[in-house]
Amino acid sequence: MTDEVEFNYNKNQDQETDAVQETMNETLAHFLATADVNTVYSQPIRKGDTLIIPTAEVLVGLGFGSSQGAMKGKETKGGKWAGGGGGGSTHSRPVAVIVAGPEGVQVTPVFDTTKIVLAGLTALGFMFSTLLRMRSNK
C-alpha cells in the first residue's frame, strides 16, 4: 500500500515537473517571438490618402530556473522534490512615426524629453563632481 502511494506521489511530481518545463518552454517561445518585426511596427492607421505607422523599440529580458532531486531523509526516502522560479521585464519606447502619403514617405522622430533631460542632468552632475574633487585636491 505504501509503495502504491509513493508511486502515485512520484508520478504527480513528474507531472508537475513536466508542467513547469512546459510553462518555461511556452514563456521562452513568447520571449523569442518579441524579436519579430510586428512587435516594433504597429498596425497602420489609414486616414484618407495618408498612412501612419507608429514604431517603437522593445526590450525584453527574462530568467527562469528549476531543479529536482531525490529526498534523502528516513521518512521521505524514495520521494522527489522539485522547485523553480523566474522573472522578467518588458520595456517599450516610441521611436518614430512613419507617414506615407501622396508626397512620399516621411519619418518623424519621437523625442523623449524626460530621457534627454535626465541625460543632461547626469552629464552636468558628472562634470560638477569632477570639478569639486579637483578643487579639493588642489
Place this chain on the structure above:
Amino acid sequence: MPRFSVSIKKYSGSPIQSGTMQLTPVSQAVILRTPGQANGLVWNRPVAIRVQAPGEEMQVVPVYDRTRLAQILILGAGLLGSALIWFIFRKSSNPKI
C-alpha cells in the same frame, strides 16, 4: 542547456500598400541567450522602411532613434567635459619650474 550566445537578425515584415507605393518594414533584433534553462534578452528596434513605387528603384528610408542619439551625445559631452576639467586642474596644480 544553451550556451552564451549573441545573435543579430534583421526581419522584414509583410508589405503594406499605400496608394501606389508598397512599404516593407525592416527591424533588427539583438538576441542574447545566457546559460540556463530559459534565460535571455531580446532588443528589437525599427531600422528602416523599404519603399517600392511603380517604375522606380526601391528606396530605403532609415528610421533613426533621435532620443538615443541625443542621450549618447549629451553623456559623451559630459565625459569629455569631465576629462577636460581634470586635465586643466592637473596642469595648474603641477606647474613646471
